[in-house]
Amino acid sequence: MSVVKKKKRVSKKNKKAWGKYSDIRDVEEFLEDQRLEERLGKFETKPDSELFVVDTAGDNDEVEDKKPISHKLQKRAKLKELPKCFEVLLPTSKVQDPNAKRNHVNPIGFKPTALSKLKQKKLEEKGVFEKKLQEAKKNRQLARDKKRKAKQVRQNFSKDLWGQDLPESKGIPETLVDEFISPEAQLHNVLPTQRLRPKPPLAKTVVTRAAVEAPHPGVSYNPSYQEHQELLQQVGQHEMKMMKREAHLNRVTTGMFRRVTQQEKENQWREEMSAGLPQPHNPANDSGSETDNEYKAVNPPVKNKKKDHKARRKQRERLEEKERLKREKIDKKKITDLYRLRKLQSTIQTREQKQAEERAKRLEKRAATEATALPALSAHKTPVKEPDFVDPKQLSGDLRNIQSTTNLLRDRFESLQRRGALAASKVMMKKKRKLKSYFKPGHKVTEKDIEKYVNRNVKKK
């Protein structure tokens, strides 16, 4: 028979080949031991009482005759034991559950049955749980209030937003906060909603225009005469401007149309409506045209009368002569322009200078209007700022009797619109819905309906 020769040199190239020729029994044994230990518990940690039994009986085994217990007692003793059927469910190994936190599963019999519910209800009606219930209610309320108070960020503001504390819903999660994780990697792994993003830059009007403008010194409660007059002057000028504008609009729109009386309008309408209709015969109209009874079209046909050769030649010659004269004039001008060069240059220069000046002025003006222009953010027009008007009669000069005419809230609202933070809008008032009321047909009205109706009226009063 062939004897398997022990190979001297073997290939241990692969994992498999390596395993084939190397003796790993001791390792496997050790691992097996370890597994066993894991399953049954560690040998060293086990108390002696579990490992050893003190032999007190000795070799001679005397059969002690016990009193047979009753069936009932037997059963009762067995009640403590775990039923055999459930033993399968117990873990046989001492290896710990890899899932540290298992979901709680309600055991059987947890759900109240219909019967138990009924019983509970009866007891509740009896008033057995009254105190318990009230206490529970109270506790619930306490817990709720506590929870709510803790939640109220709006009330306590206990956060240094511009210091160490980051807002709750933003920032890098704790798992990513490690010195070994680069900021790029952190940022990459943060959800988009959790990032603190830089805001896109705001519109220029929002940033540059002051929220609270410096007041005119004339609006002081006790202004100096000069300043107050200045303010009044300003208001007056503004008002004049508005009046002028209104007058212009009036002139351009309503003033453009002449007024007609009702009778005239009626007549016009009649005339327009009856255009093209056969007029009733008017003997005054038919006088002149009836004299020669010849037909005359409104637009008599045009005759195509041809020009003869002579006429054509004359026309051509005339055109040529005209062209020649024009050429001659231009040539002459070229020569004279040579002598006018200096003047031409100076005119060009002055014109260019003037244009540059005008351009600069235009730019300046445009910049100025742009700086104060109201933003057009919606179809509605942004309200223009009106100067604060202080009626000289209302100036009492003491703090007690100040009368203010301006509405500060409206002022704020319009300021926001003027800065471009709000689109100008018109507040639409909700129309009150008109309820249509019906009466039931008479044969359907019952006594009850009548009573209801009467009572309703009484209630209203």
Place this chain on the structure above:
Amino acid sequence: MVSKKKKKYSSGEGAQFMTRKAALKKLQLSLKDFRRICILKGIYPREPRNRKRAQKGAGGIKTLYHTKDIKFLLHEPIIWKLRELKVYQQKIRRARAMREYKNMKKYLRDYPEINIDHIVKERYPTFVDALRDLDDCLTLCFLFSTFPSLKKVPRDQSMLCRRLTVEFMHAIIAAKALRRVFVSVKGYYYQVELEGQTITWIVPHHFSFQPQNKDEVDFKIMSTFVEFYTMMLGFVNYKLYHSLNLVYPPKLTAAFSADDKELIDEQAYVAERIAAMNLSLARVPGSNEAEELPEMDIFDTEDNDPQKMEEAKLEAEKVKKLKTMFKGLKFFINREVPREPLVFIIRCFGGEVSWDKDHFVGATFDETDESIAYQIVDRPSMDKQYLSRYYVQPQWVFDSVNARTLLPINKYLMGAVLPPHLSPFVDKTKDQVYMPPEERALNDPNFKPLNEESGSDIEEASDEDKEEEEQDSEEDGDAEAALAKQYQQEVEEDSDSDEDQDDGLDPEKKKLAKEKKKAMAVTAGVPHKEHPYQKEIEDKQAFRLREKLVRKKHRNLYKSMKAGQEKRKKEIWLLRKKRRLHDEKVKEEKKAEKRKQRMQALEAST
């Protein structure tokens, strides 16, 4: 292969903008929610350069938003919250319709609150950013703190505004940051300086609610603004209190806690508010009083203009003086005077305030207290007056703050006709305006006219004295010169006597010594005299050289600026000269008249 045709408006201005409707669709929000989130996040509609193109060819004016802004909104976690809230709203609506009021109450109670602190941080990355944008916030919060509960405004909002504004005022008091006050017909303008930022806000008069017209202002929108601003103001307060070593939240009176619903009266509210302002706040244990700022350091900046530096120094000095203007002074406020602004201002500068304890809560000392320095009254006369105190009108306090010193009270005494209350918000850059000497005296209490004469009665006497004075001065000058001469002579004599002592030595040695001395001789040094005129000329030349360095771009502007300055200077000079001539003429006339009178009297007597 022909490349795919580019669609119109897929790039450029057409792609940059988005109509509101498109934004709503993209964000899947209702218009109400969209409006709210836009205000909270500070996203505002934009005005395009070319409307036609931005609206993708559509006519009319539509409300447009930047696509980038909308994308920014898209990442906001609150959007999800808003969508969740919709469920609650539906439940509440249903319960109301079904008349299940118990359920409705429950839903309302458990209505989730939206936390927007991260938005505050996002909009204002640094504290200074938040301070810079505080103007609007404060004005609105002060305004809303006067409001009763309104239909479109959450119930607790005005209460919260009340609390936060009082807290803010306390922070200002502790920081002594108030700089200017202006009482206008609209309300009180306050200006404070915090961390180098000037903040201005308006407080309406009397803290009374003016009924608002329904169709003028959209309350819902304003209330949303206030919602954000209260959040911001809360965090600003927290930061301010901590930087001032104060405990936050401060323990104020009971009226500011939301649980207490016993106080209903408007007057009582206002009284409680003012009383709360008169409390002193608890400091963080272990912290000292706010340390005084050290003297201003001077750094070598690039344009170390000595004049500017001097101005800045003066300003700092003035502010320092202002901060302790009322320190140790006791004020009593009569009951007809609006207390809120006065308490705030006086406490800001270290004064102590009290009022009639029978009428309002929170008084700290009685009217009978003899240590009261000022009593502020706004009535023509009083029955019982104490000698130990001044009775001044409230305007004295405001004007003193603006002038940054305690003004002389003679113009502000009880019953006096007050001088005008001038605005401190006048543009300082327009200082090249002619001001008659009377106005200058009004603005600057330290100003004294250069050729000020004493009263007209002693005018002549002074004229007569003038000559004598001149003689005196000449004599004085002579005396000094004589003294100097004498001293010089004495010195010369001393040096002579030194030489005389050496006479006993032989001539050779003498010669040698003389030569040596010559070599060692020290000639009298001439002190280097700085000609002020020369220096001026040099400075001017240097300035001209610097002027040449102005870029071509700005040269015209610079030239026009300079020309304007010269023109205005000339105008002022002309007007001053006119005034001087006029004054002199008037004086001459007066003199002549007086002389005439005297002559007449003399003639009559003879």
